[in-house]
Amino acid sequence: MTENVVSTVDLKKYFTSRKGVVKAVDGVNLSVAAGQVFGFLGPNGAGKTTTLRxxxxxxxxxxxxxxxxxxxxxxxxxxxxxxxxxxxxSGGSDRPATGREDLVLQGRLYGMSKAEASSRAAELIDLLDLTDFADRIVYTYSGGQRRRLDVALGIMHRPQVLFLDEPTTGLDPQNRANLWKQIGKLKATGTTIFLTTHYLEEADILSDYLAIMDYGHIVAEGTPQQLKRQVSLDTIRVTLGDPAQNPAAAQVLEGLKVVKSSVLEQDCLRISVDNGEAALPQVMKALDGKDIAISNISLSTASLDDVFLEKTGRSLRDTEAEGGDR
Amino acid sequence: MKVLVDIRLMFVRKMKETLRNPIYILSSLLTPILYLALFAPLLKNLIPNTTNVLNVFVPGLLVIIAFLGGLFVGYNMIDEVRNGVVERFRVTPTSRFALLAGRVLRDMVNILVIVTVFVLISLPFGFRPDLGGFFVFVPLLCMMIITTSSFGNALGLILRDEDRLSPIVQGINLPVLLLSGMLLPMELAPTWLQVIAHFNPAYYVVEAGRLLVAGHITDIKVGEAYLFMVPLTILVVTWATRAFRNAIA
Structure with missing residues (x-):
């Protein structure tokens, strides 16, 4: 049995505004197992940040x-x-200090000695690729560089769990991918990571386990795979070199255990499967075994947006423009 | 003691910031120097029974330096709130009092440096303070700085917006200066104005400062200034510490 690093029971937080009571977090139950990346997905204003705070x-x-x-x-x-x-x-790095100074200060605030803090800072500068700018004033950093320093500050004292609130918001795609890589490295060190995001791809790629929040409630949870499989099947599309072989191909595919159904759409065979990634090689192998040449094959997996749509009745992509963070 | 370690860490952090940008100290000297050069000469014929005009005028300027130096620190605080620095520290086990005290101590050091430099500049102009009296004056100035810096920092933390901070600090700034008797002694004022001035902490410190600089250490007004400033300082620091403890920032 894995131990839970975070667990909540019926957590609530209401705010009173001029318009009335806002039920920012309305009875949230969460369990986060040690060592996993826990993704907390929801549109802006869903109550993710309030829960985290x-x-x-x-x-x-x-x-x-x-x-x-x-x-x-x-x-x-x-x-x-x-x-x-x-x-x-908003990060938290001190603009007029150098990255290294800020890291050492952070360590000292957690009770480390000067020597301990310095060596840990050096370790993190190495781990998160901060070497080129660690001794420059933070004012001069780019957004991506500052983000990496922010993350380094967060793990300076080797916390059991690291909370990241929308870590890639405002980063360009390259920096986002870079930060994803760094988060992967952190996970490898055994740190549990609790991450909020409103980006579907981010939640999908990073999380081992995912909770979707909307209007103060958890509307769904599970591994990204489980969640996606709840709502729809993956689809494989195959186009053959010779359309005359389509009936033969359909027959072969029907014989495969992983295939739920196959339909011929124009010159393309549309195959529904449970787990596209596992089924794809089997499909290719089966067709190859019968000497049926494939000219094109593609896989589209169920997306988390499908999950969100099913659970809340609206698309997460549509909600991104709504409301502010709380 | 964890709290003392934390205060030192926070003080050093802010002090490094000052040392990286010492121009701040020079720019703070500009206003009082202009007063000294362009306003003090007007006083010679205005203030009766005074042999040394600067002994009357400079203590007032020092109080103003202390008062303004602390009052406007809220802007820097808002900057740090916006950059998430305050939030970051509040998630660490750092003492909440240290978060405030480190900043206030840095402000105190900054302003005392400015005060020292300004006194040295005033000497060739004819400022001749009684040394013993001056050293009794310095703690009053320190309490002034602690009070305004704590107030300014807490205000920045609570309001978190320059547009809301500005009207408040500006609204406090001018009446306190006018009612402190810093430009002209309040003795020249009509009674009603003198009565209002008695609610102004700066007034007591300016009055005491003038007496102390002239060497009247045992004057009752010096005691009054201490009696007013000690509880005020404690009150404001307590309130500001609570703000640091409770802030959502």
Whole structure:
């Protein structure tokens, strides 16, 4: 049995605004197993950030319970703070300091000695590829460089769990991919990562386990694969070199266990399968075995947007323009 | 003690910032120097029974340096809130009091440097302070800095927006300066104005400063200034620490 690093029971936070009560987080139950990347997906304003701020002790819940790294956020916030790392949406690096100075300061605030903090800073500068600019003032950093420093600050004290609030928002695709790589490295060191995002691809690529939040509620959770399979099957499209072989090909494919159904659409065979990635090589091998030449083959997998659409009745892509963060 | 370590770390962080950009200290000197050069000469014929005009005028300027130096620190605070720096520190086990105290101490060092330089500049113009009296004046200036810097920092943290901070600090700035008697002694003012001035902490410090610089250490007004400033400092620091503890920033 894996131990849970984060678990909440019926966590609630309401805000009172001029328009009335906003149920930002309305009864959230979460379990995050040690060592996994936990993705927290939802549109802006869904309550992701509010949930995260209750878990990292910045915000006091109205009701419910939250255990983080073995301690109650309400009863023992100090113990929680020592064991978690946090990288907020706006980062947190000190602009007039150098990256290295800021890292050492961060370590010292967690009680490290000067020597300990310096060697840990050097380690992280290496791990997160900060070497080229670590001794420059943060004002001079690009957005991507600053983001990497922010992440380094968050893990300076080797936290059990690292909270990342929309870490790639505002980054260009290249920097986003780079940060994904760094997050992968962190995971390899055994750090549990709790990540909020409103990007579908990001949630899909990074998370081992995923919870989808909307209007203060968790609407779905599971591994990205499980979630996608709940709503639809993967599709493989095959176009043959010789269309005359289509009936023969269909017959071969019907014989495969992984194939749920196959339909001929114009000159293209559309095959529904449970797990596209596993089925693809089998399909190719079976056709090859009968000397049926493939001119084109493609796989489209069910997307998380399909999941979101099914669970909330609207598309996540449509909601991105709505509301602000809270 | 964790809190002392934290205060030192936070102080060093902010002090490095000052040392990287020492022009701030020079620019803060400009206003008082202009007053000294272009306004002080007007006073010679205005203030009766005074042999040394600068002994009356310079203490007032020093109080203003202390007052303004602290009041406007909220802008820097807003910058740090916006960059997530404050939030980052609040997620660490850093003492909340240290988050405030480190900044306030840095402001105090900065402003005391400015005060020292300004006193040295004033000497050739004819400023002749009583040394003992001056050293009793310095703690009053320090309390002034601690009060305004704590207030300014907490205000920045609470408001988190320059457009909301500006009207408040500007609204405090001018009345406090006018009612402090810094430009002209409040003795020249009508009674109602003198009564209002008695609610102004800067007034007490300016009055005490003039007496102290003239060597009247035992004057009752010096005691009054301490009696006013000590509780005020404690009150404002307590309030500001609470703001650092509770802020959502």
């Amino acid at each position: 209750m878990l990292n002790t910045l915000l006091v819940p109205d009701s419910g319970q939250a255990l983080v790294a073995g301690f109650d956020v309400l009863k023992d916030p100090g113990a929680v703070r020592c064991r978690i790392g946090y990288v907020g949406q």
